[in-house]
Amino acid sequence: MERFICPICGNDDETYFFKRGEVIYCRRCISFQGELASPEAFNVEEDDVSLTYDLSIEQKDISSRFLNSFKAHKNTLIHAVCGAGKTEIVYETIAYALNEHMHVGFATPRKDVVIELLPRFKEAFKKARIIALYGGHTSELYGDITLLTTHQLFRYQKYFDLLIIDEVDAFPFKGNETLEHIALNSVRGNYCYMSATPDENLIASFQNEHSTFLELFVRFHKKAIPVPKLIWSVGIIKYIILICKLKKYQKNHLPCLVFCPTIELSKKLYLFLKLFVPNGTSVSSKDEERMQKVQDFKDGKYMYLCTTSILERGVTIKDLQVIVFDAHHPLYNRYALVQIAGRVGRKIGHEGGEVIFLGHRIDQEMVEAKKDIESANEHL
């Protein structure tokens, strides 16, 4: 019998296959089911893509180097610090691809980010037809630019001439072989990975003649990333520190995110904090109203939010302060801590802010995260 390869996830391990009637199924990607897109079914018509955005000199430089890499048929890894303006860096290459009538995809592991990106892309690419695909929202498969979660990439096989995957180091994409297969299988041209915190293995895999590795250490506003303060404390003292900080921020009208390692802890912590500090709430991935709560927080309705890692990435809030509660927890590795710290000081004119890692001890991950931020700041 001829060796069977799963067309969706690329699996060729026989033990994963089973037959029902004459049809072969693959257990490895059985959860990825739905309508598939055909590359022949859609032609990109764009000729004159209008772009409205401003780039810093540093962004422009990376932008044109990415375009050259794509024109040379290379895959690219862009390492850009939190707040560097990663999304805008790839616009120029997307516009080029559209003018060449190519299929363009922009994927990210997280649904909330896809939803947030849609209006931004519509604003930048006024003439292009832009669609968004994520769990529960998959009726349209064909657009000039397809924004989607990495989970939805299985619908596209050898489809994208240019595929950009943002936050490749985020859950659930990172370390998930099936999702990675599906992603690479969706590309017929070249792909670009983007991350604020790539690990050494990922960087090494892009350091060869077929790939390009680009780094952007300067934030869009060219000010330093706030360096975290590491505070060690246990018992009642850590709660007193937290309450004092929140009261101080509130007095100065500064909103604060309090990151907690688990949903359970985030809820409990809020129930305790609200006895002492008003104007807060808690939010998590399980929370039906999370989008509304985050919007209310942005609008100033709440002064602090006890949150889990759902707000670790992608949020920009004016004058934000950040406290990581129980920062010694194993869930918080160096990369997660850098991402969290990267939420602070992103807005032009509001580049400062406090980042506090509050743990039972000061561990290696906390120290490494602080070092990573300090060395990025050295490029200023």
Ligand SMILES: [Zn+2]
């Ligand atoms: Zn499969």
